Amino acid sequence: MAIEMNKTVFIIVDGMADLPIKQLKNKTPLDYAIKTNLYRFLRHAKFAYPTVLGKFAPQSDSGVMADLGYDPLKYSTGRGWFECLGLNMQPKDGELSIRVNFGSVVNGKLNSVRTYMSKQELQDISDEINRKVRVGADFEFKAGEGYRAGLVFRSGKKAFSSFVSNNEPGYTAKFFGNGVKLSFATGITDKRIHKIRAVRKEAEYTALLLNNFVSKANTVIKDSKVFKERKKKGLDLPNYLFLRDAASKDPRLCDINEKYGKKWAAVVGMPLEKGIATAAGMTLVDTIEEKDIRKDFYDKAEKTVKALSKFDAVYLHIKQTDAVSHLGKFMDKYAIIESIDKIIISQLAGALDLEKDTLVLTCDHATSSKLKRHINSNIPVMISNKKFGFSSNFSEASCLKNHISEIKKAVGIMPFVMSI
Numbered sequence: 323m324a325i326e327m328n329k330t331v332f333i334i335v336d337g338m339a340d341l342p343i344k345q346l347k348n349k350t351p352l353d354y355a356i357k358t359n360l361y362r363f364l365r366h367a368k369f370a371y372p373t374v375l376g377k378f379a380p381q382s383d384s385g386v387m388a389d390l391g392y393d394p395l396k397y398s399t400g401r402g403w404f405e406c407l408g409l410n411m412q413p414k415d416g417e418l419s420i421r422v423n424f425g426s427v428v429n430g431k432l433n434s435v436r437t438y439m440s441k442q443e444l445q446d447i448s449d450e451i452n453r454k455v456r457v458g459a460d461f462e463f464k465a466g467e468g469y470r471a472g473l474v475f476r477s478g479k480k481a482f483s484s485f486v487s488n489n490e491p492g493y494t495a496k497f498f499g500n501g502v503k504l505s506f507a508t509g510i511t512d513k514r515i516h517k518i519r520a521v522r523k524e525a526e527y528t529a530l531l532l533n534n535f536v537s538k539a540n541t542v543i544k545d546s547k548v549f550k551e552r553k554k555k556g557l558d559l560p561n562y563l564f565l566r567d568a569a570s571k572d573p574r575l576c577d578i579n580e581k582y583g584k585k586w587a588a589v590v591g592m593p594l595e596k597g598i599a600t601a602a603g604m605t606l607v608d609t610i611e612e613k614d615i616r617k618d619f620y621d622k623a624e625k626t627v628k629a630l631s632k633f634d635a636v637y638l639h640i641k642q643t644d645a646v647s648h649l650g651k652f653m654d655k656y657a658i659i660e661s662i663d664k665i666i667i668s669q670l671a672g673a674l675d676l677e678k679d680t681l682v683l684t685c686d687h688a689t690s691s692k693l694k695r696h697i698n699s700n701i702p703v704m705i706s707n708k709k710f711g712f713s714s715n716f717s718e719a720s721c722l723k724n725h726i727s728e729i730k731k732a733v734g735i736m737p738f739v740m741s742i
């Protein structure tokens with residue numbers, strides 16, 4: 323008879339951690355939020371308060387990698403790889419995979435790095451770019467969601483190199499040994515528009531190609547049907563492509579199922595998280611990123627519970643908390659955390675066997691809703707299992723006060739959880 327394995331649900335709430343906010347009685351949104359259902363898990367829980375990347379403010383790619391047990395400083399070859407993998411573009415070693423934003427430039431100065439469009443508009447404009455841009459290299463441009471797209475150069479006149487800068491302001495690429503590349507959220511400090519630069523001589527061809535692509539694509543965008551129709555309607559106009567985090571190498575994440583001897587599923591909605599989960603060997607559960615937050619949470623909770631019948635462990639990613647932080651909406655942020663408790667945590671309390679299963683609740687990085695950007699603060703982690711004693715309110719402050727010493731870095735969370 324097969325022994326039924328203990329189940330694990332690992333929830334990453336994007337950018338959940340924050341700084342204290344005056345209007346929230348000097349509490350963070352997580353602290354301020356009423357989390358009635360979470361108390362069922364806090365009866366037996368331990369807290370951790372690890373750093374993600376030390377002094378650097380992480381992007382979501384490095385934060386999620388670290389949470390799932392993959393050291394970004396060892397594995398990351400550039401976020402573009404995961405973005406394009408998550409968009410089903412099947413990037414390969416030697417190709418160049420890039421994350422793209424549709425944005426706008428007015429009078430030579432940055433206006434926006436995010437011009438939201440409908441799914442159809444994004445699709446139509448991406449089709450035109452594929453049809454009309456000619457740069458002497460094979461490429462595929464694929465629409466994502468909102469203002470996002472993926473770009474893969476399949477082959478060119480010379481070899482591609484990922485040693486190029488981003489033209490998206492706010493994210494600075496840094497290069498480490500062994501081809502490790504990470505980019506950090508440094509914030510937008512000025513409104514100048516920068517070209518993509520080669521950081522090493524071997525990347526000169528790639529930088530030239532990318533700048534040529536951006537310039538030609540910008541012309542196609544301004545001549546596109548979508549642009550003209552949006553102009554008639556008085557909507558925000560995209561006229562500039564911002565590229566970041568080009569990757570030319572498979573990060574080769576080891577298979578998470580084999581590593582821990584558990585079968586993993588992922589309930590995630592966005593291409594980046596889909597890409598990381600796929601690269602880790604997880605099975606993707608089909609989800610649609612619902613616009614309506616409550617609907618989205620009901621859908622994800624239901625899919626997580628369903629996945630538990632077939633899998634030993636589920637990675638669930640909740641995106642909305644980061645988006646509102648970037649907009650400075652801290653009232654929305656605590657309200658979303660309360661909805662997570664009401665809709666998702668409550669259903670998990672019913673579905674998990676609290677005598678033996680494990681629930682992890684954490685985030686990929688802190689996002690300050692006052693500064694409207696990612697920050698380098700440590701992240702709160704709750705690990706709930708019957709083996710542990712009682713813990714009180716889950717917040718940044720309580721994790722700081724009372725945390726286990728075994729998990730100093732986010733990359734240590736997963737091995738600890740899998741060893742329970």
Ligand SMILES: [Zn+2]
Pocket residue numbers: 336337381382383385644686687
């Ligand atoms: Zn994030």
